[in-house]
Amino acid sequence: MRTLYFNPASIVTVDTFSKNVKSGRSQNELSPLYGKSLLCKDGLLVEIMDNAEAAECEVDRTYDLSGKTVLPGLVDCHTHTVFAGSRADEFREKIAGVDYEDIARRGGGILSTVNSVRKSTVEELVEIASERVEYFISQGITTLEIKSGYGLSFEDEVKLLKAVKILKDKFPIDIVSTFLGAHTFPPEFKDNRADYLDLIINKMLPYIAENNLAEYCDAFCEATAFTADEVDKIFSVASNLGFKLKLHSEQFNQVGGIDVAVKHKCTSVDHLEVFTQDQINLLKGNNIVSVLLPGVSFFLNYGYAPARTLIENDIPVALSTDYNPGSSHIANLNLVMSLAALKMKMTVEETISAVTINAAKAISREQSAGSIEVGKNADFAVFNTDNYSDIVYNVAKNLNIMTVKNGEVIYQK
Ligand code: NIG
Ligand code: FE
Numbered sequence: 240m241r242t243l244y245f246n247p248a249s250i251v252t253v254d255t256f257s258k259n260v261k262s263g264r265s266q267n268e269l270s271p272l273y274g275k276s277l278l279c280k281d282g283l284l285v286e287i288m289d290n291a292e293a294a295e296c297e298v299d300r301t302y303d304l305s306g307k308t309v310l311p312g313l314v315d316c317h318t319h320t321v322f323a324g325s326r327a328d329e330f331r332e333k334i335a336g337v338d339y340e341d342i343a344r345r346g347g348g349i350l351s352t353v354n355s356v357r358k359s360t361v362e363e364l365v366e367i368a369s370e371r372v373e374y375f376i377s378q379g380i381t382t383l384e385i386k387s388g389y390g391l392s393f394e395d396e397v398k399l400l401k402a403v404k405i406l407k408d409k410f411p412i413d414i415v416s417t418f419l420g421a422h423t424f425p426p427e428f429k430d431n432r433a434d435y436l437d438l439i440i441n442k443m444l445p446y447i448a449e450n451n452l453a454e455y456c457d458a459f460c461e462a463t464a465f466t467a468d469e470v471d472k473i474f475s476v477a478s479n480l481g482f483k484l485k486l487h488s489e490q491f492n493q494v495g496g497i498d499v500a501v502k503h504k505c506t507s508v509d510h511l512e513v514f515t516q517d518q519i520n521l522l523k524g525n526n527i528v529s530v531l532l533p534g535v536s537f538f539l540n541y542g543y544a545p546a547r548t549l550i551e552n553d554i555p556v557a558l559s560t561d562y563n564p565g566s567s568h569i570a571n572l573n574l575v576m577s578l579a580a581l582k583m584k585m586t587v588e589e590t591i592s593a594v595t596i597n598a599a600k601a602i603s604r605e606q607s608a609g610s611i612e613v614g615k616n617a618d619f620a621v622f623n624t625d626n627y628s629d630i631v632y633n634v635a636k637n638l639n640i641m642t643v644k645n646g647e648v649i650y651q652k
Pocket of ligand 2: 317487561563
């Protein structure tokens with residue numbers, strides 16, 4: 240099946256010239272093309288051709304994209320999409336001035352979502368999450384990471400990962416599954432941290448590896464969650480079992496997460512709201528993507544990660560929603576892009592690189608996704624504008640009108 244995406248106003252290729260990541264100055268370069276069309280075959284992009292040649296080309300299907308802008312399919316590389324229940328009451332408390340960490344300390348926060356998840360069946364979780372995945376697809380997202388972490392018992396973590404597996408089969412996008420059993424300590428292990436670590440290390444990780452339920456292992460390294468030493472123990476075992484690694488680090492406090500991330504060669508470190516030059520020096524040159532989550536800073540009303548300094552230090556920066564019920568109840572990647580530009584002073588180009596190729600790199604999909612390069616998956620997001628700046632300028636407005644995954648239109652407005 241040969242499909243032609245014909246005559247868009249521009250193709251924002253985010254071309255990496257085979258590097259498959261962007262950092263420093265190159266994060267600001269998108270290599271847009273004009274007067275070209277995209278030819279896809281068997282799920283891949285096979286040729287970028289002049290419109291005149293494309294008009295003569297024999298194909299099975301043509302989509303006329305005149306006046307539209309094509310980007311690589313967007314990548315949301317850090318989400319907690321599978322959760323049950325609502326934390327609207329805590330939201331009301333937060334507005335009234337109660338601190339997010341204080342809510343966590345008294346057993347609310349993550350643990351209140353854990354209560355809801357434990358009461359839900361796999362089927363219920365899949366149903367709740369399906370509507371969310373559809374919303375992501377409508378925004379042009381073709382690759383999505385989803386974490387567990389709201390079960391915190393063997394059965395409930397496996398249940399969450401099974402739900403992710405069902406979503407993977409149900410939807411045409413690429414869903415990357417991450418085990419986050421080390422999200423926080425469940426109440427039954429509050430005074431016995433060693434036993435919960437033992438459960439993660441000796442029961443959860445081996446079972447999840449054997450049953451192929453997650454590609455990544457993640458942890459929350461934070462004063463209210465896991466210490467650097469505890470993460471170190473978990474990551475040593477996870478990495479031996481074949482998991483790739485990523486880490487929630489420097490969200491509220493510096494507790495040594497970056498050292499552990501560097502030691503274990505994490506693919507990404509995520510959050511970094513309280514990042515300083517010391518950590519930047521540790522991170523530099525280690526081929527680790529910094530995943531920034533400005534939706535969290537906006538939602539919790541605190542500081543933003545130092546995106547400019549990271550970029551100046553040649554560290555690849557990705558952006559993600561961190562969609563979750565407590566710290567970023569924001570499933571809108573477009574809003575996150577605008578926040579990155581307005582609050583962290585990222586350029587429009589840096590922002591687009593951050594939700595395409597660098598986000599793909601943060602979940603090891605950079606060889607096949609994240610940029611429009613011949614030989615990669617034909618994953619595109621088509622926007623109803625002839626100027627790509629409009630995508631970031633239109634705050635929280637979805638300009639995506641067509642989502643293409645492996646050459647097939649999977650959403651059309
Ligand atoms: O990425 N930082 C830890 N975990 C989530 C928040 C989870 C929650 O509050 O439910 C995050 O921000
Ligand atoms: Fe998160």
